[in-house]
Amino acid sequence: MIPQNVLELMRCAACGHHELTLGTRREPELVCEGCGERYPMVDGIFDMVPRSAVQKYRYYRTDTLLDMIAPIYDAIAPLMSMLLWGCPPLRYVDMAHRAVGRSEGGVYLECPIGTGLVLGHIRPEHLDGPFIGINSSWKMLRRAQERFANNGMADQVTLLRADPEHLPIRNGVVQSLQSINGLHAFHERQDVMQEFDRVLCDGGFISGSTLVRGQGAVADAILSQVERYGVFPMLRRRRFVLTELRRAMPYRIRHQTYGAVRVVEGVKGTDPND
Numbered sequence: 001m002i003p004q005n006v007l008e009l010m011r012c013a014a015c016g017h018h019e020l021t022l023g024t025r026r027e028p029e030l031v032c033e034g035c036g037e038r039y040p041m042v043d044g045i046f047d048m049v050p051r052s053a054v055q056k057y058r059y060y061r062t063d064t065l066l067d068m069i070a071p072i073y074d075a076i077a078p079l080m081s082m083l084l085w086g087c088p089p090l091r092y093v094d095m096a097h098r099a100v101g102r103s104e105g106g107v108y109l110e111c112p113i114g115t116g117l118v119l120g121h122i123r124p125e126h127l128d129g130p131f132i133g134i135n136s137s138w139k140m141l142r143r144a145q146e147r148f149a150n151n152g153m154a155d156q157v158t159l160l161r162a163d164p165e166h167l168p169i170r171n172g173v174v175q176s177l178q179s180i181n182g183l184h185a186f187h188e189r190q191d192v193m194q195e196f197d198r199v200l201c202d203g204g205f206i207s208g209s210t211l212v213r214g215q216g217a218v219a220d221a222i223l224s225q226v227e228r229y230g231v232f233p234m235l236r237r238r239r240f241v242l243t244e245l246r247r248a249m250p251y252r253i254r255h256q257t258y259g260a261v262r263v264v265e266g267v268k269g270t271d272p273n274d
Contacts, residue, residue, distance in 0.1 A: 001022075001028065002030075002046060002158060003130070003158060005130055006130050006132060006158045007020060009107060009130065009132075009169060009170055010168050010169060010170065011170045012034060012035060012037055012050075012168065013037075013048050013050050013163065013166045013168040014032065014035055014037040014050035014166075015032060015035040017032050018170060019032070019033035027040060027041070028040070028041040029046075030046055030048075037050050037051070039168075042138075043142065043145075044145065044159075045142075045145065045160065045161055046161070047161045048160050048161060048162040048163075048168040049162060050166070061229065062136075062187075062231055062232065063138075065226075065231050066137035066140050067138065067140070070115060070137065070139035070140050070142075070143050071139075071143070073140070073143070074143075077089075077117060081261070084218060084219060084222060084260075085219055085259045085260040086219070086258065086259020086260055086261070087209075087258040087259045087260070087261035088258065091258055091261075091263065092118050092181075092209070093118060093121045095118070095178065095263065095265075096119055096122060096178065096180070098207065099176050099177075099178040099205065099207050102175070102176045102205035103175045103205075104129075104176075105128045105129045105175075106130075106175025106176065106201075107130045107131075107173055107175050107176075108127075108129060108174075108175065108176045108177075108178070109132045109133075109169065109174045109177045109199065110133050110134070110178045110180075111135070111162075111178075111179055112135045112136070112137075112140070112164070112179070112182045112185070113133030113134060113135050113140070113141070114144065114180075114181075115140055115143035115144050116143070116144030116147040116148055116157070117147075118178075118180055119131075119157070120147050120151060127153065127156040127157070129175070131156055131158065132157075132158050133157055133159045134159075134160050134161075134162045134164065135159075135161065135162075136161060136162065136163060136164065138161065144157075144159055164182070164186055164192045164195065165188055165191045165195060166195070167198075169199045170199070171198055172199070172201045172202070172204075173199060173201060174199045174201060174204055175201055176204065176205045176206075177196055177199070177200055177204065177205070177206045177207075178206075178208065179196070179206075179209075180208060181209050181210065182208060182210075183208055183209070183210035183241070184210040184233075184235055185232055187233045189244055190247065193244070193245060193248035193249055194248050196248075197249045197268065200268045201268070202269045203267060203269055204267070204268045205265070205268075206249070206265065206267075207264065208263075208264055208265075209261050209262060209263045209264070210241055210261070210262050210264075211223060211232075211260055211261060212235065212237055212241055212257070212260060212261070213235050213236060214237045215238075215257065215259055216259065216260055219259070219260035220260075238262055241262055241264075242262075245266075246272060249266060249268070250272050251266055251267065251268055251270045251272050252266055252267065252270040252272050252273075253272075254266065
């Protein structure tokens, strides 16, 4: 069941109402007191995608690919990072440690959580606040659920299925937000980044990474194929990605590039001109 301290951080993804209560039906579910939307629990994970949004769900092809590779993702992700994208896998672990440290006992949100591969490198005793992991792929979430059950983190990490464009999280409650290799998978990046900005508290820390074009012929050829089949939206070069970020999150953003991976971080409320 969902911890009470996490439930108090959530809101309805359909109408934004803050009152979510446990339903009285036989199967566990959350019910919005504002619009009546019901969010069922499936295998221990609440499905926070509103039923009204199912028909226009835009992540079908991306989630289909993620569902296909979920069983082997932990094995292929480091290899792809090194051989195709040219980014050392330990870079992501460093990012996770930094983001967890910046949560300072507050709310840590990871979107997308994937299989929990990166967060799984954090020792359970270092998780001292509410930790929430969001993904739209069921199979990725179930792999993360299995990982956290095996390494003793199941009671510390709450997993939710949700649309990243409509996060079921209240305004300004997140202290640290991590989005490793998620920015290139969001079909409406501006909407998602505005959601990230909405849930971050003033002074909150955000970090993430995205694949970018123009960093190598092999990487560009592969990115062209996944874009061609609609798995990811149009992928951009480094400068355009940074422009998108600054438009949605008008504060200072630091950035570096490792191969075809662009790594960014920022603190909400800082001067963008610094």
